[in-house]
Amino acid sequence: MGQRSAEHLRTRWRRSSAGHPRTALRTAAAGALSATLIAGGVLGLAPTAQAADGRVRFVDITGDGGIVLKANVVTPADSDGTRRYPLIVLPTSWGLPQVEYLAQARRLADSGYVVLTYNVRGFWQSGGEIEVAGPSDTADASRVIDWALAHTPADAGHIGMAGVSYGAGISLLAAAHDPRIKAVTALSGWADLIDSIYSGRTQHAQATALLDVAGAVTGRESAELKQVLSDFYSSNLSREPDLLAWGKKRSVATYLDQLNKNGPAVMLANAWGDTIFPANQYADFYEKLTGPKRLEFRPGDHATAELTGLFGLPNDVWTDAGRWFDRYLKGVDNGIDREQPVELKSRSTGGYEGYPDWKSVGAATRKFALAGTTTIHTNVDSGADGGIVLLSSLLDQVARVPPMASIPLLPRRWAAVWQSEKYATAQRVRGTAVLHTTVTPTKESGTLVAYLYDVGPLGLGKLVSNAPYTFHGRTPGEPFGLDLDLFSTAYDVPAGHRLALVVDTVDPLYIEHNPSGAQLTFSSPADDPSYVSVPLREQ
Structure with missing residues (x-):
């Protein structure tokens, strides 16, 4: 593997995965293989181009x-x-x-x-x-x-x-x-x-580690880059x-x-x-x-x-x-x-x-309320995830199969779930959805990940968008307001479906900062109600 031993790479991936070494290693192998196939395929063009004419x-x-x-x-x-x-x-x-x-x-x-x-x-x-x-x-x-x-x-x-x-x-x-x-x-x-x-303020672990592995295999990282990666992980x-x-x-x-x-x-x-x-x-x-x-x-x-x-x-x-x-x-x-x-x-x-x-x-937006008070425990992946770096969105591109989750089966101990009403007509999500809520932590640090799902009649949710958020230095027991932009997208929700907002605390894509035993409470004060604002257009 060139400039770095395989054991050193495994160690770095373990640090980046923050408790998910198997997921990280699987992603590393897939990413490295993808890069190798792409590079090898393109390299094959060189002799063809050179032989074709003398302009190269x-x-x-x-x-x-x-x-x-x-x-x-x-x-x-x-x-x-x-x-x-x-x-x-x-x-x-x-x-x-x-x-x-x-x-x-x-x-x-x-x-x-x-x-x-x-x-x-x-x-x-x-x-x-x-x-x-x-x-x-x-x-x-x-x-x-x-x-x-x-x-x-x-x-x-x-x-x-x-x-x-x-x-x-x-x-x-x-x-x-x-x-x-x-x-x-x-x-x-x-x-x-x-x-x-x-x-x-959340490290995108899989994405960064994939770049790190590719850089280690095909190039020479500077001392400054090595220090930055060490601090990052x-x-x-x-x-x-x-x-x-x-x-x-x-x-x-x-x-x-x-x-x-x-x-x-x-x-x-x-x-x-x-x-x-x-x-x-x-x-x-x-x-x-x-x-x-x-x-x-x-x-x-x-x-x-x-x-x-x-x-x-x-x-x-x-x-x-x-x-x-x-x-x-x-x-x-x-x-x-x-x-x-x-x-x-x-x-x-x-x-x-x-x-x-x-x-x-995203000029036309509609809100659905996140009513009530919900408390979730941290440190466990609920099953709502953003997928695997490179692979999941590629599958969505070629087969229109995004990451999925059964919304009724998500364990409410580790996932907060809210759903909109059913839409009588098809809706076009265009632009950036925004989560607005009030969070009360039991520890000074924590990570949450918000997911927006398109939920069909049987409760199967297809991922529309997601985004992570990490906080540090908060006072335990003291609520704070959160406005989080989800990743922009263009997705069509069929008639008869509804949208669901899911929040949990662990996703293999990201490094999480939840102390052991921490809990997060989401509330909707009367003077500052919680909601998700979604850029929706009727078809």
Whole structure:
């Protein structure tokens, strides 16, 4: 396994699972296998592309601090050395080699672009250590652009960047720091790293550990990253300010004013069920952009919506990415700038819907009350879970089978359950549901996870959304108010079904902070009633 022994990895996974080692190890194996299959499949494209034509060159580029970045360049077929072409730079995803984008690079080159893809520092044969989109990674992107302008027929006035996952995050950060970048398509990336892996002040254990394992297998983690991961897994609260500062430096949301000043055209695309970079943080960031912008959400999990395009198969995400570059790098009047800028695909119907902005998506909301007082015990998984990282939302994407739970059978000792009335007509959930309640803990720390289910006539609940929340430093016995945004989604509830809100305290996706024997009480004071606000539209 390269740089780290298998026993060390098992130890780290045990720490991250917080009492769920078997679940964590199962996820690790599935995630590592998935990454290996994807990487191996894409690697197989390299000899095919190279043999097909002589336009593909594998080159070395000097990055920040003198390290070597492994890269490849694809040029248009009609390049004669006198004409200049728009440039598109593609940094690789986490753990994948620079041949990841060869199929799309060739398509883009065939349509008149110089395309340069490079392996980010710390991974595979590129030099340096993994910096997690730190300042060196941002500087590398500018060095790659410098090299392309000096060694290819690239046009300095028409430069774009794109990427999936890690490449998306680096592309956005580079656009905030390098005004030469005029257009970006950021696919399955992040705008706020902390809000992605530490939302609700809760460690997303499976997602982070999956990235850790992939980094250990395919790259070289820096000393800083190792320290951050150690603090993250161990829940070292004294180190929390350092973790937040580390994540802020690596989040394009921190440099929003700078990005808006540079004014690149930004297209953001993600999956509703992304278990690494949830949809909410992209939607919030999109609303704050002032330049040309587009937001697309589709069913799936992390990077699964874009996956078929990496193999050269028809893919809506990559098609729109090409149209975005054609409009803002070539000036082609293809109409993408006149379409509704927010494009959503429902998890239930598969149809596309257009909106003028993100606020319009969830403009119509309905509340159902969380009446009464309910007390639950902690430390036991009730059976309501968010699924398994990468796998569950992928299954929802391809077969429309989300994580499920029998709502009547959930043990009320460990799960609080409220249900709405039955809906006479089908309802469309679009946007972000919000939980508002009053919590009284018996300990100063604790974790809860809220789930919204679509419940059929037999009581089987299909997961619509969820979100975790962790608190520290509370006074035992003293109530506090809680407003929790669930992860945004687009889901259709059939007529005759109802919605259910379930709250428990353990989910294998997250690290929980419930002391032994702790209890949580949920109440609905008369002057501040509890409810769930759901963005619903009748069909």
